Amino acid sequence: MSLQLNYVQSYAAMVRAYLAAYPEDEAVARSVGGNLEHFGVLEHSLLRQYGLKDNGRVVDVGCGAGRLAAQLRRFPEMRYLGLDVVPELLDYCRRKMARPDFRLELSQGNRIPLADGEADFVIFFSVFTHLLHEESYVYLEQAHRVLAPGGRVIFSFFEFAVESQWSVFEGNADWVRKRSYLGHINVFMHAEDLRLWAKRLGFTVVAMERGDRPSIEVTPDTAAGKVPAGQYPLGQSYCVLEKPAG
Ligand SMILES: C[S@@+](CC[C@H](N)C(=O)[O-])C[C@H]1O[C@@H](n2cnc3c(N)ncnc32)[C@H](O)[C@@H]1O
Known part of the structure; x- marks a missing residue:
């Protein structure tokens, strides 16, 4: 990483500063971008849209404060691994989810601690x-x-093609200009490059959606609290990949 990037701090340092x-509760919400319920409901709805069942096996990498886990915890047969x-975030999740069967573990070396074929969904919201491309690729x-054959990955990303995401990039450029703020890294990706990644990794691209399109359907079943049924944009763009069956 460029030696000039001394205005970027690690995620852990940022969380500790907020705490x-x-x-x-406020520190943890700030650490993951806030709006815990809103984004939790959208994340859950998106998984349902792409086939999650009540007894699904979900790996939630970068689970943060448990925005997704908080929506999945009401399904007794749901199997969940959050990394x-x-x-401090894992500890918070453990206490709030109150699901002793939900595994919440420290991610080490970009590895997913499961045997081959044990998951239906692997999620990176x-x-x-916040990662270098090489780290995302290894994940x-x-x-x-x-993933089991037919299993799916869903991940979100920033892209320059979506006007509303430029504010993130401009904000980071300001750190460079002013050298006055220490934030965490924000990385952009290109949808066409992700198609090349998918091909190399042996995935089929199921969907590639712009973050400004209201492509997520919150149904009466996934609606919760202050998030009613309706069509919503995620804000970040997202990609759905499938491990081909057979
Ligand atoms: C913006 S938050 C999103 C949290 C959660 N996915 C959600 O949607 O609420 C990013 C999360 O990724 C985690 N993270 C950062 N680097 C990571 C890595 N190398 N492996 C796993 N998680 C990481 C952070 O600690 C943080 O919890």
């Missing part, structure tokens, strides 16, 4: 946005290994 400055690099290799 020192705010009450825990993250920040122990707003995670590749996708791992996802391919642990």
Whole structure:
């Protein structure tokens, strides 16, 4: 990484700074971008749209404060593995989810600690946005290994083609201009490059959606709290990949 990137801090350092400055619930919400319920409902709805069943086996890499887990926890047969690099977030999730059967583990070395073929979905919501491309690629290799044939990956990403995502890039460019703010890295990807990644990794591309299109359907079954049924954009773009059956 460029030696000039001294205005970028690690995710763990950012979470610890928030925990020192705010009450825990607020600190944790800020750490993952806020709107826990809104994004949790959209993430859950998206998984349902692409085939998640009530007894699905979900791996949530970069699970953060448990936005997705909070929506899945009401399904007793749902099997869930959440991975993250920040122990404080995993600890928070463990307490809030109150599902002893939900595995919440520290991610080490970009590995997914499952045997081959043990997962139906591997999810990376707003995670590749904070990694180097090589790290995301290795995670996708791992996802391919642990998915059962027909299993799917869903990940979100920033792209320059979506006007509303430029504010993130401009904000980061400002850190460089002013050298006055320490934030975490925000990485952009290109949808056409992701198609090349998918081919190399042995995935089929099921969907590639712009983040500004209201492509997520929140149904009466996935609606919750202050998020009613309807069509919503995710904000970040997203990609759905499938490990071909057979
Ligand atoms: C913006 S938050 C998103 C959290 C969660 N996916 C959600 O949608 O609520 C990004 C998360 O990725 C985690 N993260 C950062 N680097 C990671 C890595 N190399 N492996 C796994 N998780 C990572 C962060 O700790 C943080 O919890």
